[in-house]
Amino acid sequence: MTSRTRPLSPHLQVYRLPMLALMSITHRATGVVLAIGSLLLAFWLAAAAYGPDAYAFAAALIGSPIGYLVLLGFTVALYYHLFNGIRHLVWDAGWGFEIPQAYKSGYIVLVATAALTVLTWAIGLSI
């Protein structure tokens, strides 16, 4: 088999993914994270349904350092998926397909995600 010695095209992992490709895969990843995060929402609602003791337990768990870290992760995932989702809806409406526009809207999503995450936690922690 002479074909064995011929060069192979590089695998996906060899490339440095462009920003738009990274943002695309991140949308999927955050979507999966949020689907898992729905378990936390269900747990919190169930705790509220079971009564004050169960609610106090859930609140203590969510209010622990690890709980806060998980909540911070979900906040970032939620804002990213929300803003990038709006970007996708705008694309679906037929607007913003040019590559410079796609980069611009991508940066808007990233800045909005960071800004709203900081704002949400600043307000939440100051209450």
Next chain:
Amino acid sequence: MSLRTTLGHIRGHGSAKTGTTQGALQRLTAMALVPLTLWLVISIVAHVGSSYEHMHAWLSSPWTVSLMLLLLFTGMVHAQLGLQMVLDDYVHGKCIKSVSVIAVKFATALVGVYAAVSVLRAAFVGV
């Protein structure tokens, strides 16, 4: 056993006319989830550190119950469609694909119903 090809079997019947159903539903639920998630985040931030009684009163109001049920329903439909899309793209092999897609449908339905019943119990059964 028929000797006709699969193409021969379906030719002339036209399309199934359901090709865009999942994509359209994904976008419809996305539009509904934009205001619903913003409402959830604002509500949670506004209730940081609230007592159980305060939280329970909020959770029992007709507006909260309505919006929470809508959020859970559209959210879990959106999650199911998104997770299925990821599985359809990355999981190869007919059997494991079918099993994982069915598992996702069952799991999202269970989480959604469990959370919804919790909301209703908290609202109607009382502390």
